Amino acid sequence: MFCYQCEQTAKGTGCDKMGVCGKQPDVSDLQDLVVYALTGLGQAAVAAKAEGKAVPLDTGRFFAKALFSTLTNVNFDPADFKPLIEETVARREALAKVLAASLPEGPATFRPALDLAGLTRQGAEHGLKNIPETNPDILSLKHTLIFGLKGVAAYADHAAILGQEDPAVYEFLYQGLADTFTTDKDLGAWVALVLKCGEVNLRTMELLDAANTGAYGHPVPTEVPLGAKAGKAILVSGHDLKDLKALLEQTAGLGINIYTHGEMLPAHGYPELKKHPHFYGHYGTAWQNQHKEFAAFPGAILMTTNCIQRPADSYLGNIFTTGLVGWPGATHVKNGEFGPVIEKAKAMPGFAADTDQGTVMTGFARNAIMSVAGTVIDAVKAGKIKHFFLVAGCDGAKPGRNYYTEFVEKAPADTIVLTLACGKFRFFDKKLGDIGGIPRLLDMGQCNDAYSAIQVAVALAKAFECGVNDLPLSMILSWYEQKAVAILLTLLHLGIKNMRLGPTLPAFLTPNVLNYLVANYDIKPISTPEEDLKAILG
Ligand code: FSO
Ligand code: SF4
Structure with missing residues (x-):
């Protein structure tokens, strides 16, 4: 096995004996084989599109589900991957039958072994390190794309479950995985493709936002x-x-x-x-x-x-x-x-008695915040709100994540903290008070509600007639798994600069790729809450 898709990867370089998350080597190899088989299905779907032949919508839905099952902390049961691999190959074969062109040797012609042990052995031969690529920076971008696509697949699956789909999202999933087996693109083209994944993720989060609010209404505080x-x-x-x-x-x-x-x-x-x-x-x-x-x-x-x-x-x-x-x-x-x-x-016994442990507020998604936009804008203009921080992303076990708790505690009283995803549990029950009736801590939702945060930032930029990067808004991000990778790519696609990222930087980025991000987006690792607050607030 070799896996380095999440933040807690062993020694900051990669899990190769067993996952820090608890993933066993056989499950890791089987998940790699799912991705390999999906790459073949992706190649078949790309070929079908080129020939003007339809790919069934439910193949896209299946593709997203299968890819989602390989995300960190989703599925640890080896038995679940055999039917996924078999269905992937069956769907590929159904497409291959109607194609005029023959598919290239490799993922598109792969024959799955008949039992789990055989599949596991095949998976060990088709891991991240076996993707055809000699340039380490392009390999790094290919891996980044795979992890970003996994995040997109997760959000696409959630949206599809509630009836919101866009075939263009599925087409990008096909194309993206198929492209990891091409060798004709240079570094610049690979950077563009990885940013395109961020663009497609924005569309996917838009679908999910429509799905959630369409089915259950707009969240209210x-x-x-x-x-x-x-x-x-x-x-x-x-x-x-x-x-x-x-x-x-x-x-x-x-x-x-x-x-x-x-x-x-x-x-x-x-x-x-x-x-x-x-x-x-x-x-x-x-x-x-x-x-x-x-x-x-x-x-x-x-x-x-x-x-x-x-x-x-x-x-x-x-x-x-x-x-x-x-x-x-x-x-x-x-x-x-x-x-x-x-x-x-x-x-089971249930709770024996009522217990009071206080309350927290949630429900400050885009609609709720936009409804008080006038008050917020006036407070900024009057100097009552000096700065907004989006302290968002995932939580995890590392002690370095205390940074986020301290950051929020130390943020001055004339600043507002917007938050989303599970990283908020580092500070979700802090009583930060309010500024003229606007709570200083606003929970915008789950990780996918990054869409809400983006909409609010765009609306504020419009109101102040400036770009999002010119707003008194800083993004302090924590990442853990591949949905966070997809969101990070979305923020880069939108040209957001000066993001601070922690607790550590992704192991799958080579120094050259990192340097590119620093040079073009001023992305930085978190330092200490004091230093970062000082640097941001001047
Ligand atoms: Fe967290 Fe887990 Fe929402 Fe992730 S619970 S870490 S980015 O799956 O999805 O924020
Ligand atoms: Fe390691 Fe993370 Fe992969 Fe689990 S998901 S095996 S912890 S890199």
């Missing part, structure tokens, strides 16, 4: 209890709002309270979700704390997407996976049929 209510309980983690909605409907009137965990917190702001009286509160913090937090939860736990960690034996029997998530030994439920989760919650 909402106070969410952090304590518990006496009674039976189910905890829902991940990003999938449709699963949450289905569970809320299936538990109506049963006396079971539903709690969010991790990235599901912003779900409390959606009118069509918050209307359910038993959608109670939020439990716990970010994904890397689940061992401790899940072990103490007295009800069933449902993982809808990443980030799952190896469940401790004490709660393996209470945790359920759905969608693309998998863990060997954890019960997987399909098609929104949550009966087993509900039965487990009924059989």
Whole structure:
């Protein structure tokens, strides 16, 4: 195995014995084989387009799902990858049959082994290091593109689940993976292709925004209890709002309270979700704390997407996976049929008593912020708001991530902190007060709601008649997995400069590629909160 797709990669260079995330070598090799097989399907789809032949829309949907299953902390179950590889090849063959041209030797002619052991051996021969490329900088960009495409695939899958699709997104997924097996593009063309991935991701996040707000309404500012209510309980983690909605409907009137965990917190702001009286509160913090937090939860736990960690034996029997998530030994439920989760919650003790642990606010997505845009703009003009910080991205276990907590604590009282994704759990319950009625800490949502932040930044730039880079706005980003890579590429595509990125820089960027980003975008690693605040606020 060799994997260096996420921030916590071993020694900052790559996991090659076993994943720091818990991914076993066989799963890593099988995931590489999924990507290899998808590359072949991508080549077939590109060839079909060139011949004017249609690629079924559901092939795009499948492609996104299969790629999503290889993201960090999504699926650790080897058995789940065999059917994905077989379906990929079957779909490729169906396309190959109608093509006039024959497909090149390689991923497009690959024949999968018949059993899991054989597939694992094949996967070991088709990893990231086996992609045809002699120039290390171009190889770095090819890997960046693969990881960015994984992020796009995740958001495309979420959007498709709620009925929002754009064939152009799927076409880019096909083309992007197919291009990793070409050798005719120079460094400049590869930089352009990687930035194009950011552009396609923006479109994908736009689709997802339309999907979420179309199905559940625009989020509204909402106070969410952090304590518990006496009674039976189910905890829902991940990003999938449709699963949450289905569970809320299936538990109506049963006396079971539903709690969010991790990235599901912003779900409390959606009118069509918050209307359910038993959608109670939020439990716990970010994904890397689940061992401790899940072990103490007295009800069933449902993982809808990443980030799952190896469940401790004490709660393996209470945790359920759905969608693309998998863990060997954890019960997987399909098609929104949550009966087993509900039965487990009924059989478990639930919370014995009410506990008060305060509240947090969420629901400050673009619509909510735009509705007070006039007040915000006046406060900036009157000098009451000096600066905005977007402190956003993922959380993780590294101690260096305390930077983000301290940064928010030390941000001066005349500044506003916008946040999104699971990195917010480093400071989400801080009471930062308000500026003329505008809360100083605004939770805009999940990682995909970076779309909301971009829309707000563009609207502010318009109001102040300047570019986004000229606004009193700084981006302080934390990254962990491949959705964050896709968002970073979107910000680069938009020409955003001066971003600060941590806790460490991606291992998959070579020094030359990094230098290019520094020279053209002034992107910098985080230093200390004091130094960075001083440099930003002058
Ligand atoms: Fe976090 Fe995990 Fe949302 Fe990621 S829970 S780390 S970027 O999957 O998706 O922010
Ligand atoms: Fe290592 Fe991250 Fe890959 Fe897991 S996802 S194997 S931690 S680089």
